[in-house]
Amino acid sequence: MIEVEHLKKEFRKVVKEPGLKGSVKSLFKPKYETVAAVDDISFHVPKGEILGFIGPNGAGKSTVIKMLTGILTPTSGSCTINGKDPAADRKRYVKEIGVVFGQRTQLWWDLPLRETYGVLKEVYSVPDEKYQKRMELLNEVLELDDFIGSPVRTLSLGQRMRADIAASLLHSPKVLFLDEPTIGLDVVVKNNIRNAIMEINRTEKTTVILTTHDISDIELLCSRIVMVDKGHKVYDGSLDALKSKYGIMRELVFQPEIAENFSEKDFIGGLKLGGEDLTVGHENGKWRVRFNSEKIPVKDMLSYTLSHIEAKDISMREADVEEIIRRLYKEGVGV
């Protein structure tokens, strides 16, 4: 369905020395520097999969999406979607895809929302009857009714995002690209949008690629994730595999019997661990100790704690995905 091979994109940037002098200098003799925003990324996505594309800020996610949707030409490498080359075959290719860039809208700014859909209906030549059905469905899932008569520029962010997602689905695309579809939304709207994505994926076998910084999007939607960092692919696999591979952080929570008797320094001192492997925090009299279970096994940690302090309410927790990803972003991973 989607084949990405050795995709690479380089940007040429003008390097400007600081200050006025630098500005003047670069006006007459600009110095260029080439940076690879995306470097040798390959992956395949089968039909009907929801792929989560994650990575820290500036990793190159949006750049990949732009190349996959045909609005940016790769420096080298190729991507083929449904057997089509996005940049070369643009006009025919975009009929088969739906795209939402969370930070911008594809709706006509000045038109009432309903008319934007009317325009899109013509642009994608959707037959009347199909259009009716489609609008009913989208209306139901995304609850567009409240604002469908208002001009797009008066919509709130959450309303606009729902409207944008509906617009990208109007022509029943085979592939849906979503670049941060839940950015800046409240819990209810997020849920709304996730449901829409799941519904469409389930009933129409739509392939979805989405980028996000919200880990619950990933947990709820994606069967597979690809993680990129500084333009390179650093992880490709299921979320469960990621958990078992990197889920080595555990969290120990306890409440000392007598708070005054507990000394953080002594407690940590006995463990001989530091940095990312051990972090301690406390609130409301509760202490949270995050530790690397590879460096110190859970069993040992427990017996150490029990022998050192008198505590009530001792509990042990697995690190959640957020924790894992935070760690991966921070340290980088070699795959």
Next chain:
Amino acid sequence: MNKFFRLYMPFTRAGIQSTLMYSINIIFFSLSELLYCFVMYYVWLAVFDASDGQNFMGFDMQDMVLYLFMTNVTAYLTMSQADSAIAEEIKDGSIAMRLLKPVDYHISILFKDIANPIILFFMVFLPMTVCVEIYRGVTAGMIMFQPLNCLLYLLSGIIAYLVSFYLNMCFGFLAFYVTNLWGVSMFKKILLKFLSGAAIPLAFMPAALKNILAFLPFSSLSYTPVMIYMGKYTGAELLLNVGLQVFWLIALIVLCKLIWNRAIRRLCVQGG
């Protein structure tokens, strides 16, 4: 053909709706153009008085009034905002949204841009022409309006608009290379006013300059249609000049496609 219009008409409809939403802009812009016409009117009145002849290089004062008002209306009507539209879209990255639709880039911009002349035709051209014709009729003491010339003028005017559109498209593609077009754009506007004969009729210029300017695409923008309206071009001369307009239109379409095919590969969609 039907399908073609069904596909692109929405762009015009959307264009008209958004333009009308800011119709106060049109009114003030039109008023400033009108004011400019009156200033020029008094300038030329002084010129005619000073040269104390009824006739100045084949134009009498009545011709001059007609020329002045018709050229400015025509230039205003055929003025395309394609360049600033492109530049804006490239700068804020919204060009991406247009490229993600299964439509031809140029044609979708054309059909949006065309909203402007359509609105101006009703809001400016019709009332202005009626006023000018009344003035002509009153000063000459008879009806001077020539329906055939007017029809030919409209035809030539449509070509003029298309020439203007593609000229502005080519110019707008500069935005792929220069991030901010504003300064260049101001310069272009003034230069066009001179080169197209909107400031001073080409007929008043030295022969050599006049011949060069008459051949260049700029005279197609407003000079040719206005000369047709005034009945200064007839027969072979008329055919020749309209032919020249068509020639430039085709040349500019080809040029525009060439630039586009090169520029699109350089496109950096900003943001995200």
